[in-house]
Amino acid sequence: MFFSEAGARPRTWEASPSEHRKWVEVFKACDEDNKGYLSREDFKVAVVMLFGYKPSKIEADSIMSSVNPNTSGILLEEFLSIVRKKKEVQLHRNEIRHIFTAFDRHYRGYLTLEDFKKAFRQVAPKLSERTVLDVFREIDQDSDGLVSFKDFEYAMNYGQNEA
Structure with missing residues (x-):
């Protein structure tokens, strides 16, 4: 396939220190009662705060099923990893949208x-x-x-x- 040969790849991306701090602040703000983790509902609120949309039931189920079963929710490091991946996907999609728009004159x-x-x-x-x-x-x-x-x-x- 042409695109396989072209090697379309998202750029590697790291959060800036200020962005990382923002994610931690959102985690803390959504961690009701300072439990040390985000429940399913806490996670949904955090996604709304960071990405501006409420995750679907399927997305929430997928995230919650990937969490360590010995915890009651998403720990800070897991949350940061999830947010980093979501941000990378968002940036990659925006890059594709930009290329498409350049073609769609x-x-x-x-x-x-x-x-x-x-x-x-x-x-x-x-x-x-x-x-x-x-x-x-x-x-x-x-x-x-x-x-x-x-x-x-x-x-x-x-x-x-x-x-």
Whole structure:
């Protein structure tokens, strides 16, 4: 696959000291009664505070099932690890969105083959038109001649997981 060969990868990222302090402060603020851990509900509030959305039941179940069964909730170090991973995913998705937007010069919310050709002429002028067409067809899963952000994101992440 083209994206496997391209090696689409999120950059490694570390939280700044101020961001790390903010995460610790949120943990402490959400740790009702200073238990030393976050319950399921505490965790949901912390995610709202840091990311602006309430986690779904599936996300909360997944997080809680990964917690050490000998504890009653999420300890600070576990929480920091979870938040760091969520932040990395958020940054990677934003990077993919930025690339998609650069391709979508008409702000239509989808890409055409012509959009791909123009973008590739600018960033990889020696790439053959045949290769650009192959990439487009690979991403256009439903063969309707349009690539949505969802299709584009899937292709970028698929390439990342393949390599």
